[in-house]
Amino acid sequence: MRFVSMLLLPVLAMSSLAAHAGEQDVKRLGQLLGQSNTITARFSQLTLDGSGTQLQETTGDMSVKRPGLFYWHTDAPQEQTMISDGKKVTLWDPDLEQATIKKLDERLTQTPALLLSGDVSKIEQSYDVSSKTQGEVMEFILKPKTKDTLFDSLRLSFRKGNISEMQLIDSVGQRTNILFNEVKVDKEIPESKFKFVVPKGADVIQE
Template identity: 70%
Template sequence: MRLIRMLLVSALALASLSVHADQKDVARLTQLLEKSQTLTARFSQLTLDGSGTQLQETAGQMALQRPGLFNWHTDAPQEQLMVSDGKKVSLWDPDLEQVTIKTLDQRLTQTPALLLSGDVSKISQSFDISAKEAGDVIDFVLKPKTRDTLFDSLRLSFRKGVINDMQLIDSVGQRTNILFMNVRANEPIAANKFQFDIPKGADVIQE
């Protein structure tokens, strides 16, 4: 009985330490994200399958404003533009001359752009968060608490307090690596950057 009691006490103590560590990591991530009320950067994105074979490589420009506003523009030849006004997301494909408009729902808030620009206070409600620090780099690993998600794990990496890169891994092992360059924080961004005007003659799909 004494041994069982000791094991129980030890387990409860470890659980308490784990919760404390999680809260500390959440607080640190929240602090780093909230530092940047606006963010602009150049990005490069590489997608690999589960065996490491390259599937796609793209680059582009992004602009974010907290909470929930973003403009994510992928360069030609695979050009696409994704714009959020905080309520709806418009995805424009110029090759197809087609725009898809979606209401901003829970699944969309798990996209890279909205994870960086969304409501920081809600992150810990959706993810288990852990951190690892080495020198001037700190990595946060986010694991969704529900199964209905776009990825199985996400790593956010900050260098000297500035977002540097992120990696998403899905249920079949596909990895998407996004590297951010020329990052600028808290500079004014024109309001029309987060508005999308449907081009004349475009096909419109409402979802």
Template identity: 45%
Template sequence: MKLKTSLMALTLAVITPLAAAANEGAERLSRLLEPLNTYAATFEQQILDSSGQRLQEAHGQMWLSRPGKFRWEVEAPYQQVVVSDGDDVYLHDPDLEQVTIQPLDTRVTHTPALLLSGRASELTDSYRVSRQQQGSAETFTLTPRGADTLFEELKMTFYSERLGYLQMTDSTGQRTAIEFNDVEYNPSIDDSRFVFDIPDGADVIRESR
């Protein structure tokens, strides 16, 4: 009995600091994200395989208004626009002259824009959060609590309390790394930015939930 009691005490002694650290990370991340109502930036995006070899890169601009509204414009090497008005998401591929419309999926794991435009509480409820700090850089590592996710791990790095870097790793080890530049915190963004007008002649594909 004494041995069992000792083992239980030792286990609790180890788990309690870990749980406290996790709670601290989630609380700190929430404090950084909660004041973020609107956000605008340019971005550089790279997709890397599990060995770190670059598979694809792109750059563009993005705007978001929480909760649920965003506009993500890829300018090169190909054009693509993703717009959410808070109810539906529009994906426009000019090369294919095609627009795909689907209901907004509020699961925070599916796209970088949706990840950022969701509520902070949804993010910390969906992920376990740990935190590391190096100088003015704070990096939060998030691992999903459930199996219904496209990503195995997320990393969010804030520089002087401003989000500047996001990395997502999927189950194959492939990473999507996004660096944000020319960042504006809580700028005034007209709601028309989050309205998508379907171009004349475009093929429209509607997907149900």
């Protein structure tokens, strides 16, 4: 299954100074993620293996609406659509004519894609967060607190306050870079965008 499906899916005590810095990073990230009710954007996605060899390159568009509504569409020839209606996540593969439907449980709400539309107050529960600023770009590094994840680190970059890039690195060094452009915030998005009707005759997998 292509990368879009990956989007579905304890440490030692630190000094008080470092802990305080981490709290400030979490607060700032929460402010940036929570400042907009909706986000729409085009994206380009590049996946490299541990040696830097290109595995896949795709483009597409995404829309998010808080809380929990998410739409992610990858353009042909590797077309897929992932939609969250706040209760379940549907992954549609038109080539296979197959819809995979998952309940939106706690584990799924912590995955990278749904982080953009989820409950920002839960970030500190799921990730250790650090940040740095370079000019007009602010970067946040998120490291999962549990081992039950498909990535070792997640970098979120914001330019002038808007999401601009996401990078995931997994346990074998595979990297996926996602660049966002044409970003628009607080644009009206119809509720129908986040509802998926399974085409007649398609295979349905309930997980």
